[in-house]
Amino acid sequence: MHKLIVTTSKGLDELLKTEIEQILSTLNIVESTSDTKNSTSAEDDADDYELPALKLQPGQVSFEGTLKDAYQLCLHSRLANRVLLVVAEGTVNSAEELYDVAKEADWPSQFDSYVPFMIQFNGTNNAINNSQFGALKVKDAIVDQFQEAGFERPSVDKLKPGIVIQARLRRDSLHLCIDLSGGSLHKRGYRTDAGEAPLKEHVAAGILMRSGWAQDANSVLLDPMCGSGTIPIEAAMMAANIPPNLDKETWGFEHWNQHEKNTFSEVVAQASKRVKTPNAAIYAYDLSTKIVELAEQNAMRAGVADFITFKQCDVLDAVITEAHNNTASNNAEDEASEPAVKGYIVSNPPYGERLGEYTSLLPLFDKLGHHLKKHFANWHVSLLSSNQDLLKALKLRYTKSYKLMNGKLECVLMNYQISGQNLEIFESQTDENHEFANRLRKNLKRLKPWIKRSDTNAYRVYDADLPHYNLAIDIYNDWVVVQEYAAPKDVPEEKAKQRLQEALIHIPKVLGIPASKMAVKVRRQNKGKEQYEKVAQKGQRVIVHEHEAQFYINPTDYLDVGLFLDHRDTRLLFKQQCVNKDVLNLFAYTGSVSVHAAKAKAKSVTTVDMSNTYIEWAKDNFSLNKLNGSYQFIQADCLKWLTREHGQYDLMFIDPPSFSNSKRMDDTWDVQRDHVSLLSDARACLKPGGKIFFSNNLRQFKLDQNAVEALGFKVEDITQKTIPEDFKRNQKIHKCWILSL
Known part of the structure; x- marks a missing residue:
């Protein structure tokens, strides 16, 4: 048995623990059943298999398992970043203790001296406050041990290492591990160009699991803003039982002396047998034809292009009908008139990290909320974003929310059920009933004769007329510039933010300008x-x-x-x-x-x-x-x-x-x-x-x-x-x- 550490992004660790339990129990039961010649049921096999005790920590799960367990997780885990096999561990409160712990492992039994290696050092404490220094001490211990045992000094190669050693320091606890993964497992290899801030593959798998679709994979799935196609591709691989790393070309154990080639070959062969043709109807839409083509190319590389319907489509025109329910048709034109009874929308819409982008996206999300209510009643909707204010513009009540990391971005996944209260029409959503929109419309009507006389196309149309909408709005030709004055101290920040959001949704509608031509500034009482x-x-x-x-x-x-x-x-x-x-x-x-x-x-x-x-x-x-x-x-x-x-x-x-x-x-x-x-x-x-x-x-x-x-x-x-x-x-x-x- 070996001590194994499986890592993932923060926010996915609980899911990873559940996934590891499912992978180990399911695959062991399947293999046990296939080897059994009598009529023993799968339930009996489940009773015979004892799941190892899993320890959950932020960003990782650890347990005692076999090398076969490690291989199965390398191949099958959709959430893991790395699978690490611990070769040494100990307490570290000084550089000398770090060196001693590193030297306790039998490194010549792990890899040969001619195999180049590298150290990835994660974490610091009071004694080791620099990861580069920590990596250097571990490297010194390893090469010293080789030389003291009479071997040649192994070389360090950060570009093409044969062995990657992970040193993980948490407080005073150090684990030295062989990285079996051969690079982060989220890199499936099917994306060649994912654009800026792409959704990580394992995060896409995680949100499919959190959405509920992964547990109901025969249901319709739509990603109406699919980008490079990561969500529908991961969904198709799930539905087809394709292990995410079945075709991975290089592994971290290829130059590891304790690698069991036959065992790994058996794991791969067993995984290949489980691949099937899915029953799920999966749709991937995007506004950009170029992006849709890119997503389709990615799906072809992943081997799932035949299981996904790709289409160039504005998210506000996206619909799925009964004719497609539970059918993997590639014909997106034969839509019936009635909406599908049930399905899932899972998407990673644009975040709008910068103020200008956020401003132009607000009206889109406002309209999207209406669109979902009109065309996707009784559907489940799951949206991942790093900007909760955009999601609030949907005016939908969420059923559950999850915090997780997509790379370095802190994100939230919101789950919605388009039923009950979410199908009600909110009075504040109607321009005619909204006090700010109504005041802005009245101002335009009042100023219209003056504008014609004034010989200018640059003028102010609103100047904090309503105290709780503390804005100035100026027209400059075909642009609108919105200045937000700092809210009074007695107005809560969240309330001021909500008022601004409401205004930014209504301004383009009332003024008849695209949101992309609306600039927002925050004016405070600065000197200068x-x-x-x-x-x-x-x-x-x-x-x-x-x-x-x-x-x-x-x-x-x-x-x-x-x-x-x-x-x-x-x-x-x-x-x-x-x-x-x-x-x-x-x-x-x-x-x-x-x-x-x-x-x-x-x-x-x-x-x-x-x-x-x-x-x-x-x-x-x-x-x-x-x-x-x-x-x-x-x-x-x-x-x-x-x-x-x-x-x-x-x-x-x-x-x-x-x-x-x-x-x-x-x-x-x-x-x-x-x-x-x-x-x-x-x-x-x-x-x-x-x-x-x-x-x-x-x-x-x-x-x-x-x-x-x-x-x-x-x-x-x-x-x-x-x-x-x-x-x-x-x-x-x-x-x-x-x-x-």
Whole structure:
């Protein structure tokens, strides 16, 4: 007997224990029955077979078993990653103890000195806190033992080892094992290109078992988002009794001296006899024709392509009908009109790990919930995802959930029964009855006449109208940008997340835009020039127009998109005064004010900003508008640059940030503290009779009017004139003055 350790992913260990029990008991009973010449029943054989005691630990199951048991698990386990045979174990609280435990094993009896080997060291403790160091000490013990016994020193080969030795350290307990698997057993060999973050084969097998289909394998199975086909392929192999590693080319025991070739050959022969033609009807659909072709090629390599119906199909069009129930037909066109009475949907839908992907997937999952209720009544549904918020968008009540790992991703498997409460229509799912959708629709209706008059396709349609939907929603041509304001402290995070999810589901429906053109930003009370914060890197550019001017905006990559909509009317007022003037746009951002000045036939336009990115953006906006003339673009610290300029400008536009501590500045900037000093420097650059449009968006800002008037300015508050119709709900969005000499 040998001590065996069988490993798997966390979350599958209990299933693995059950699977090992089934494999060992079933195969031993089958073999015992086939060898029995009298009429002894399988039940009697079951009584004769004594299952070994299995010990369950996170990610592994261990037991005392025969080498034949190990071979059977290597061949038949659908959940195991590795099957390890323990050759030494002991307590390790120092490097010396690690070396001593490793040297206790009789390594020359395990493999010959000419066979290259490698050490895989897993785990650390207080004494061995580096796995590379641990592997080195084990290696030293092994080669020392060979040399002391008079053998040649064996070599280490990490690329093509003949023997892989696994060292598993848990707290102070060390196990040294021969890896019989020859690489992780989840790699069945049928996938050559699985795309990004593929579903591991053993995880696919695990979710089929958790779904209940594996115990009811004559039922219909559908994966409507099959990707590379892992779930339907694993299902077909289960239904056909094909051991997952029957055709594995290399094993870890091939150069192991204690390998029993005849025993392994018997195990393989017995496994081959159990393969059968399945009765299950298995369907694999995907939106991409290319992906469906890839999945079908994988199925061919696995030898199960004839048992699966592949089809290019949108998940929202996917249906299975009675005509296919319990039939492995490959004809996907002869569907009857009535739905199948019972079946299983098991799938690993896209996760949407990044915010933009998640946003575009939410409406899909919302529609999928409706689709399942309409076309799959009485079906079982099992979905694996690392994003529970997406699954919540289904608006289905789950019956069971399981946590498990798919590679490094923490995932949850949710099981649903499409019956009872899950067939009820939730009032909140109907747009007409949803308060947020209804308010957004009313806003659009109210703004429609104004939008036609305003000569722009960039405007705000919602601004926290409903306190518990704390969002701003802006249209930019055919894009929508959603800004989520931080929820008040008295609103639970889960409730705020739910409200956002509801809004993101309804926004594309009401506005009539695809979810793929919806960008979501989270705006918090950060100090600094928020528009400089990069949140993505897609390089997406969209052209919008405003008062006969055009601008590039980037809806995805920055917190602000490149055009401040609340200054639309301010820009128009400024433009009207630019004719034949020398104009300065300070803190210029992407130069929208400069474009308007140039289009108004300003004599000269100087655009200054600290960011080279935005200076280049401003240049692109000028090119977009085909503007050529006396135009300067200067990347500089605006405050320093201003102190070097004198008496050059008739008109200035100054819209500084509320606060800045940029590394490009020698000191911090605070608009409340420093605005008088800024305006004093600006006055020195202003021609007699010149004007400054001064604006900022600090809600609590108070202009020091006495100090500003002492500089020689006449002060006119034009804030109310500059708040556009689409910002009327937010009268404090900015403040604006004209300062005249």
